[in-house]
Amino acid sequence: MRRRVIFRGKVLPYLLLAPQIAVTLVFFFWPAAQAVRQSLLREDPFGLRSEFVGLENFRAVLADPLYLNAVRNTAVFAAAVAGIALGAALFLAVQADKRIRGAGVYKTLLIWPYAVAPAVAAVLWLFLFHPSIGLIGRALNAAGMAWDYKLDGAQAMLLVIVAAAWKQVSYNFIFFLAGLQSIPASVLEAAAMDGARPAYRFWTVVFPLLSPTTFFLLVVNLTYAFFDTFGVIHALTGGGPGKATETLIYKVYVDGVQNLNFGGSAAQSVILMAIVIALTAVQFRSIERRVHY
Amino acid sequence: MATLELVGIRKSFGAAGVLHGIDLSVADGEMVVIVGASGCGKSTLLRIVAGLETPTAGRVLIDGRDVTPLEPAERDIAMVFQNYALYPHMSVFDNMAYGLRIRRVPRAEIRRRVEETAALLGISALLDRRPRQLSGGQRQRVAMGRAIVREPRLFLFDEPLSNLDAKLRVQMRAEIRRLQKRLGVTSLFVTHDQIEAMTLGDRLVVMHEGRAAQIATPMEVWARPADTFVAGFIGSPAMNFLAARLAEEGRAAALAAGPVLRFADGPRPGAEGRRLVVGIRPEHVEARAGPEALPLAVDLAEPLGSETVLHGHLPGGESLTARLPGGLAPQAGEVLPLLLPAEALHVFDAETGRRLDPLEGMARR
Amino acid sequence: MRALAEDGAGEAAAQAGRRRRAALWAHGWLALGVLVFALPIWITLVGSTHDAGTIGRGEVPLLPGSHAVENYATAWAEGGGRFRTTAAAAMLWNSALMALLIAAGKIAISLLSAYAVVFFSFPGRMAFFWMIFVTLMLPVEVRIIPTFQVMVDLSLINTMAGLVVPLVASATATLLFRQFFLTIPDEYVEAAKMDGAGPLRFFRDVVVPLSVTNIAALFVILFIYGWNQYLWPLLVVNDRSLETIVVGLSKMIGTGDAQNEWNTIMATAVLAMLPPVAVVVLMQRWFVRGLTETEK
Numbered sequence: 005m006r007r008r009v010i011f012r013g014k015v016l017p018y019l020l021l022a023p024q025i026a027v028t029l030v031f032f033f034w035p036a037a038q039a040v041r042q043s044l045l046r047e048d049p050f051g052l053r054s055e056f057v058g059l060e061n062f063r064a065v066l067a068d069p070l071y072l073n074a075v076r077n078t079a080v081f082a083a084a085v086a087g088i089a090l091g092a093a094l095f096l097a098v099q100a101d102k103r104i105r106g107a108g109v110y111k112t113l114l115i116w117p118y119a120v121a122p123a124v125a126a127v128l129w130l131f132l133f134h135p136s137i138g139l140i141g142r143a144l145n146a147a148g149m150a151w152d153y154k155l156d157g158a159q160a161m162l163l164v165i166v167a168a169a170w171k172q173v174s175y176n177f178i179f180f181l182a183g184l185q186s187i188p189a190s191v192l193e194a195a196a197m198d199g200a201r202p203a204y205r206f207w208t209v210v211f212p213l214l215s216p217t218t219f220f221l222l223v224v225n226l227t228y229a230f231f232d233t234f235g236v237i238h239a240l241t242g243g244g245p246g247k248a249t250e251t252l253i254y255k256v257y258v259d260g261v262q263n264l265n266f267g268g269s270a271a272q273s274v275i276l277m278a279i280v281i282a283l284t285a286v287q288f289r290s291i292e293r294r295v296h297y
Numbered sequence: 298m299a300t301l302e303l304v305g306i307r308k309s310f311g312a313a314g315v316l317h318g319i320d321l322s323v324a325d326g327e328m329v330v331i332v333g334a335s336g337c338g339k340s341t342l343l344r345i346v347a348g349l350e351t352p353t354a355g356r357v358l359i360d361g362r363d364v365t366p367l368e369p370a371e372r373d374i375a376m377v378f379q380n381y382a383l384y385p386h387m388s389v390f391d392n393m394a395y396g397l398r399i400r401r402v403p404r405a406e407i408r409r410r411v412e413e414t415a416a417l418l419g420i421s422a423l424l425d426r427r428p429r430q431l432s433g434g435q436r437q438r439v440a441m442g443r444a445i446v447r448e449p450r451l452f453l454f455d456e457p458l459s460n461l462d463a464k465l466r467v468q469m470r471a472e473i474r475r476l477q478k479r480l481g482v483t484s485l486f487v488t489h490d491q492i493e494a495m496t497l498g499d500r501l502v503v504m505h506e507g508r509a510a511q512i513a514t515p516m517e518v519w520a521r522p523a524d525t526f527v528a529g530f531i532g533s534p535a536m537n538f539l540a541a542r543l544a545e546e547g548r549a550a551a552l553a554a555g556p557v558l559r560f561a562d563g564p565r566p567g568a569e570g571r572r573l574v575v576g577i578r579p580e581h582v583e584a585r586a587g588p589e590a591l592p593l594a595v596d597l598a599e600p601l602g603s604e605t606v607l608h609g610h611l612p613g614g615e616s617l618t619a620r621l622p623g624g625l626a627p628q629a630g631e632v633l634p635l636l637l638p639a640e641a642l643h644v645f646d647a648e649t650g651r652r653l654d655p656l657e658g659m660a661r662r
Numbered sequence: 663m664r665a666l667a668e669d670g671a672g673e674a675a676a677q678a679g680r681r682r683r684a685a686l687w688a689h690g691w692l693a694l695g696v697l698v699f700a701l702p703i704w705i706t707l708v709g710s711t712h713d714a715g716t717i718g719r720g721e722v723p724l725l726p727g728s729h730a731v732e733n734y735a736t737a738w739a740e741g742g743g744r745f746r747t748t749a750a751a752a753m754l755w756n757s758a759l760m761a762l763l764i765a766a767g768k769i770a771i772s773l774l775s776a777y778a779v780v781f782f783s784f785p786g787r788m789a790f791f792w793m794i795f796v797t798l799m800l801p802v803e804v805r806i807i808p809t810f811q812v813m814v815d816l817s818l819i820n821t822m823a824g825l826v827v828p829l830v831a832s833a834t835a836t837l838l839f840r841q842f843f844l845t846i847p848d849e850y851v852e853a854a855k856m857d858g859a860g861p862l863r864f865f866r867d868v869v870v871p872l873s874v875t876n877i878a879a880l881f882v883i884l885f886i887y888g889w890n891q892y893l894w895p896l897l898v899v900n901d902r903s904l905e906t907i908v909v910g911l912s913k914m915i916g917t918g919d920a921q922n923e924w925n926t927i928m929a930t931a932v933l934a935m936l937p938p939v940a941v942v943v944l945m946q947r948w949f950v951r952g953l954t955e956t957e958k
Contacts, residue, residue: 009349009848009851010783011860016778018784023774023775024772028793031828039807039808042808092695104688110696119939121892123908124911128706131924131928132702137924175953231801234892238892242917256803269806270808273806273808277805284798369856370859375856376856386872395859396857399859443853
């Protein structure tokens, strides 16, 4: 797309673009290319020499049971976070969309957790679920349940899911509410005239009309769960106990920053890039669909 | 104040030719209206004068100086846009002052000129408002003010009245004319509205498919249209056209519908039987019986009080419109005898559409 | 006839009753939602007003205590936790500076590059546009190590520039501004040309003022984005004087021992939340608009 009327200028547009392009080249393209290069090399432990090993790093990564464990964790984590965050947000948005008094107040009270950093969200939930100082953690122990997320992997996973989903509900809520409010009242009135009961009306009329929003949010939530929740896991469990909450992104960090396994970490980065590219492509198709809807 | 001259202006976008060689000279203080249907190239021509488009060939001269390679700002021209193009985030004052500020006119001078112009246009009370707080007519005035305050050598108007309602349009039309006469600024005005063109222009340029079909005063364009396009475009309801052949050694036209009409002003050139188009304006048709009368089968009568407009068809099937005095009220289906007075006929060549005038020296007058 | 009318009246009453019940349910669910959202925050707020011993014994009551002033004073001026982290005041300053610079930087360079792409025609225009666009697919998280190495090579480790500069390239902001610029009427550009305004003048006098609402909306989103950065500061900064509050908070907790100075930690958590939450609540309109616009 372009404008009919433009300015003349041979050098100026390049100058205007220069800062953005410089940052992009130095901090995006160059590192991405390095990631691809390193994923094909193996360095000796002292970083003095490296040799070309082809896809060896990828083979090693994919054969590593710890990596497969991270894949499984990521799948469980992402599915649960997206499911809870989307479900709760849709439910609350439907309630808030009803013509009730004080809807605006609820809206304000529901959207602010968006501003809380994932890592801070983790800390807040830690205060609640800490086995010895947390309100709920202590209550669970008092009720005879052996609650300690620092020892029990399943409990740890549950906690990071809750903390990560809690923060994302606000975001989804805003979009669902906007989506609901853009459904013309006449459509709902027509369905009511047809004699459809509210619940039936929701699943046959409202939900299908919301489906572009839902699909878009699903992709956004998966992206969030994959990449933006590093802070939640780092602050809450550090991937533990026993790697029970180690997701793909966390493993890249651990292998690269702590274990200094550059080839393996780079190979994982490349795999993650492929995932992001796939998600972005899907997202763009969904945006196209939104436009045509 | 300045003269404007266009020499052989051509413009094409890719393979598509938009302007096919326009020549025009505008005298100092003259208001020339460029009129034509949409897509005829009139706006492109105006934008070439403004410097917003570069012509493919040809030159633009202001006061005899070739300005073709100059940027718009260097031409000392002001333009009033169709949608006014007022900056929404600036007050009326700032909108009007913007061009002066860029030209580094001193602040006091800017204030004086803006206030003077605002007074001239009757918008002094609006100077602090934003464009969206103004009515259509007020915006129109501000757009004019923005052009006037610059005191340019040339005014360009790009259909500035088309966004106004009918009543306001008539009022602003008169105002633009008054202002232009008073300021005496050479102006070029683009419109698709023939009434605007007739009332505003010292001269008209009637454009058709990238060419100037006729350049003349409004009365000349109306009385002696250069071709069938101009004849049909200017005047409302539009001129009637009837197929005919040259007869009686060029002294008459034999209508396809029957009668032979003798020319009042002299013979036309060409061989016997040359194919013609005979034009007559609806208001010149008379409802009278006579030997050369045409029987019009009325399809529709529109009584407008002071006059009645009849739409009907002739025996050959050609349609014809007549404007008759208000008393007459024929019904649809009636057949009415109509006379086409010889002195009101326009004769065109059927092949080229060009006007055919009487041969020199053979005219009776 | 009459029976029908009575039926109708009964129906209407029943319907009104249903509606009232439905509204009540809606209030109930929303209140529950608000409660679940507020609970962790409330607990943290309350915790930040008790002494460390009360919290350490797990005896946090549901109502605020009397140690608020000393806890916040300690957090603000000294920091807390056994790991003797930086004072919250310094960390807040670092976070604020980082968030403001990231937001302002992203907006500035996106405005410029969108302006170039939309208002000029030059060789490579589309190539550059796609280059910016592709960065959407390369978040920091997937290229940690090589980006870190670039930072080392440029000696940007432990600098504010190192925190900010790699994060200022923004495809979303550029796309948003491009979309908006395409809606600016051609006549404005033409009027500016007739007035004698060059491209930079037009940018300053017309394009930027017309973009203020978009800029405000984006600023809210980007400020929060910047404030909430975690992985990047964790990697680039190990100098305590540059610690941001989000990372600093998580470092204070360490492994989450019961013996931590939880009172100070909770006060720090509240301080860490306050600025972005305030921005969202006070600028709710811009925020909602910014979110929904950037994702279009």
